[in-house]
Amino acid sequence: MSHRKTLIRDFLARFFRSHELDDGEDIFALGFVNSLLAMQLVTFVEKEFGITIEDDDLDLDNFRSINAIDALIDRKTEAPANG
Amino acid sequence: MTREPATEPTPEAGPETPAPRTIKVLVWDLDNTLWQGTLAEGDDVEIRPGVRDLLETLDQRGILQSIASKNDYQPAMERLQHLGIADYFLYPQISWGAKSSSVETIASNLNLGLNAIAFIDDQPFEREEVRHSLPDVMIFDVSELSGLSDRPELTPRFITNESALRRQMYAADIERNQREESFAGPKEDFLASLRMKLSIGAAQQEDLYRAEELTVRTHQLNTTGYTYSLEELDAFRTSEDHLLLVADLDDRFGTYGKIGLALVETGAERWTVRLLLMSCRVMARGVGTLLMNYILTLARAAGTHLVAEFKSTDRNRMMLVTYKFGGFKEIERRGDLAILEHDLNNIQPFPDYVELELESYESLMGS
Numbered sequence: 001m002s003h004r005k006t007l008i009r010d011f012l013a014r015f016f017r018s019h020e021l022d023d024g025e026d027i028f029a030l031g032f033v034n035s036l037l038a039m040q041l042v043t044f045v046e047k048e049f050g051i052t053i054e055d056d057d058l059d060l061d062n063f064r065s066i067n068a069i070d071a072l073i074d075r076k077t078e079a080p081a082n083g
Numbered sequence: 084m085t086r087e088p089a090t091e092p093t094p095e096a097g098p099e100t101p102a103p104r105t106i107k108v109l110v111w112d113l114d115n116t117l118w119q120g121t122l123a124e125g126d127d128v129e130i131r132p133g134v135r136d137l138l139e140t141l142d143q144r145g146i147l148q149s150i151a152s153k154n155d156y157q158p159a160m161e162r163l164q165h166l167g168i169a170d171y172f173l174y175p176q177i178s179w180g181a182k183s184s185s186v187e188t189i190a191s192n193l194n195l196g197l198n199a200i201a202f203i204d205d206q207p208f209e210r211e212e213v214r215h216s217l218p219d220v221m222i223f224d225v226s227e228l229s230g231l232s233d234r235p236e237l238t239p240r241f242i243t244n245e246s247a248l249r250r251q252m253y254a255a256d257i258e259r260n261q262r263e264e265s266f267a268g269p270k271e272d273f274l275a276s277l278r279m280k281l282s283i284g285a286a287q288q289e290d291l292y293r294a295e296e297l298t299v300r301t302h303q304l305n306t307t308g309y310t311y312s313l314e315e316l317d318a319f320r321t322s323e324d325h326l327l328l329v330a331d332l333d334d335r336f337g338t339y340g341k342i343g344l345a346l347v348e349t350g351a352e353r354w355t356v357r358l359l360l361m362s363c364r365v366m367a368r369g370v371g372t373l374l375m376n377y378i379l380t381l382a383r384a385a386g387t388h389l390v391a392e393f394k395s396t397d398r399n400r401m402m403l404v405t406y407k408f409g410g411f412k413e414i415e416r417r418g419d420l421a422i423l424e425h426d427l428n429n430i431q432p433f434p435d436y437v438e439l440e441l442e443s444y445e446s447l448m449g450s
Contacts, residue, residue, distance in 0.1 A: 038404045058408075063408070
């Protein structure tokens with residue numbers, strides 16, 4: 001269950017090395033998040049969890065913390081599977 | 084699913100004369116093409132008359148050059164160094180493999196499409212082998228050598244300051260990439276080790292050719308893909324209600340040249356970023372965000388609202404991510420054009436891994 005958060009934390013730890021990230025911590029408040037990190041994060045979430053991030057999902061609030069990313073994946077995977 | 088970049092029109096495409104294709108790389112055979120004689124047979128090869136001048140002419144035009152030769156690597160490179168021309172060639176492919184795969188390797192290393200490559204060889208067999216495997220590559224016989232510099236495909240429309248520097252910029256890139264691959268520490272530390280310096284300011288007249296070139300050549304890191312003629316760009320440059328900004332990047336390996344461009348319409352009620360682009364060559368440098376942040380600080384100094392236009396293609400998602408993660412939110416959509424707004428609160432501070440030289444708000448708006 002928290003395996004997912006561990007994966008996200010491990011990914012982010014590569015960028016925020018010297019800092020132990022809390023699940024609710026705002027990564028954008030920690031310092032400079034450049035476009036490259038942002039793009040890598042989006043690509044990581046898509047590939048690792050097999051979801052597609054739509055333009056509308058590209059909201060700062062969806063990627064602000066480990067919890068926020070986890071919740072986003074929840075919403076994307078809970079989408080009605082009838083179709 | 085990525086779409087292939089648009090291919091050049093073929094001569095059979097229609098009655099109209101297609102624009103001449105643009106060759107960005109000339110790939111040379113060595114034996115009996117670049118030099119007279121066959122190195123592996125012990126000839127004391129000498130450079131063919133006219134070739135030295137041609138190498139320099141093409142280099143000044145910003146056309147890159149490489150080698151696809153069947154030889155042993157070491158003696159051939161030593162010969163090129165002895166002749167004083169080794170530095171002209173990027174990613175020389177000197178081996179006993181098929182020349183088509185050499186040409187492919189060069190194109191992929193330079194990140195260019197095959198239709199931007201020309202290949203010259205004296206051997207009909209080699210020309211045919213490349214033509215057969217890589218039909219998009221333009222092929223020359225050595226007999227065409229003397230007319231080469233006059234060919235439209237090898238005559239760029241504009242020669243800019245960047246053109247003559249292009250080969251050195253690629254060579255510096257090769258060295259950077261090697262360092263990056265062998266760099267054990269984290270990415271931020273690598274970026275810091277480059278000692279980058281980013282300068283942003285108003286475009287000058289002499290920047291316009293390069294600005295136009297950037298609008299035409301840049302697809303991935305481009306927010307709207309708008310292209311403008313030189314005249315239009317010059318009008319924006321001198322216009323009261325537009326800012327045309329240019330970014331230059333340097334590091335300890337040399338210059339990247341002018342790698343960023345932004346056009347901001349500075350209306351009385353709000354500012355609109357019509358275009359923001361960065362050359363793909365600096366994709367891994369994290370500087371796109373810096374140009375965006377600079378515009379945010381200018382708009383805040385002006386006390387105005389700031390919106391940005393964004394036109395989604397299948398290749399420019401990184402710029403949408405740049406905007407969205409930089410704090411922009413979509414407020415309107417007109418067809419495929421999105422309007423994003425930034426409230427100008429919470430502008431991220433500039434990072435410390437790059438030295439900045441930013442033209443001041445007063446200087447930009449005053450002149």
